[in-house]
Amino acid sequence: MAVLLAALGLPAMAAAQDKPPAVIAVPQLATPENVSTPAGDTGLIARYVADVIASDLRSTRELVPIGPENSRVYSYPESTAPSFSLWRKTGAKTLVTGFVQSRPDGRMTVACYLHDLAAGREIARKGFVVAPAEWRRAAHRCSDAVYERLAGRPGWFDTRIAYVAESGGGAGRVKRIAVMDSDGTAHRYVTAGDSTVLTPRLAPGGETIAYVSFAGGQPHIRLADAEGGQDRPLLPGTAMSFAPSFSADGKRILFSMAMDGNTDVYVADADGGALQRLTSTPGVDTAPSFSPDGSRIVFESDRSGSQQLYVMNADGSEPRRISFGGSAYASPKWSPDGEWVAFTRIAGGTLGIGVMSPAGTGERVVTTGAHDERPSWSAGGRDLLFQRSEGGRTGLYAVSVDGGAPRRIVTPQDGSDPDWSTPGS
């Protein structure tokens, strides 16, 4: 699964104006002493960490890693003082070194250093003290540090994907919230499957999941700890609430409540307080999504008769329709860079994925499956995750927003309603 998921971030057909990617050497990390840990020997973990960093960086537009396969193995002292002239011969512009060291308290230190080979100096460093089993997370955060220093934008490798895992058929269909790291590892189920659950949305960093549960009968939004444990309703009472979506800072939740045949958009603090109604037209207003700066909201409404996309200010003022393509539009999601809105387009009895600007211009079809719905932006902002239904099965797919063939994301069971977290602070 890890290998297949790594394909998620394959470099897109890069736009012509992009700079060519820079070569970065990612040899195996060093270890001062090979010590056995519950997650394996530190020497082995040093190799795994480099594998993960290389895999992460390979998924970017800006960098092409070489190694750790067939790469020179260096000693522990060289992790902070590499032989620049030797590494320059590989053709790489930059080099990532580091070490994995066991600590007396049972944890271990994972350190990484980024070097500019032409200048012959270190340009970034990062260190983490983690439980041995957490080495992968430390590796992703090394990748984040390297990417941020070289690309000038925060990395997104320490992020998660949530989705609904589906099994069984007909009335016995079991749905569970599942979450995994964005490289497909650390897959786990968050809900037990005793109630139907829908539409998970991850808070930034992926620690908290808002989702819809039918527990107790009425569909309502609940908040769960992604590691298990805490699970509570967002709101008191028995109102029907659904379509949750976090603000980029994770402090607020947009959602819908339905009452007496009318569905409106609401906002509340992530603890359920400060509830405020944002729309009041008759008809259905749902699927709200914040702009990354939190100043505006895109949502779906059938106030004009068919489902269309609207943008309003964060206080609900000045709603304005943005979709005019002659189709019906649903489930809009604002991109992390603020430039695009992805949506489900309903035309001619089929559902497909598309994007347009938040002003409604530049509408583009991204997929033309028979039934593709619910796009969610990858944390890097280049790919769209969505759900495709085909021949009675439903699965998760990713497609570059620039186009190309959708790629299947392998999950242990059927999957729907994918969501990719943005990085935590």
Next chain:
Amino acid sequence: MRRTILMVLALLALGGAPLAAAQVMRGPPPGLLPPPVTIDMLQSDLVAKTGSDTVYFAGNGHGINAAGQATLSAQARWLLANPAVRARIEGHADDRTPRDYALAVGERRADAVRDFLVLQGVPAAQLTIISWGKERPAVGGSSEMALALNRRARTVLMP
């Protein structure tokens, strides 16, 4: 499957008309109890007496057509004759409806049915509504016929 025994409700429902409380309390002699009546039997009785427990909708709409109105009028009479039986109206949307919107459409359909029944005199307190969105299709597949059969609201009697 719930199999709650509802002796009193059973007598009310199967007797066709409400019985006096005294008759109910007198009951049959010990050892000759009638078979326990389950909520499923009541549901069957509702279907038998009213034609159907389900009404269907077009497109994303929630308008109730003539056939649906006839069904619901009969359901209203049944519910009025059995005031101790509560009903939950469950609204559904078809699979071609995006998930969030499907929840809203299901609620709107359930609400339209509740409004109709209340206008026929059924006490609002006897009725609750929920939406299943597109989570409980009656018919699998995505043929036009399957989609049409899944755009529905069902009156489900509650123990």
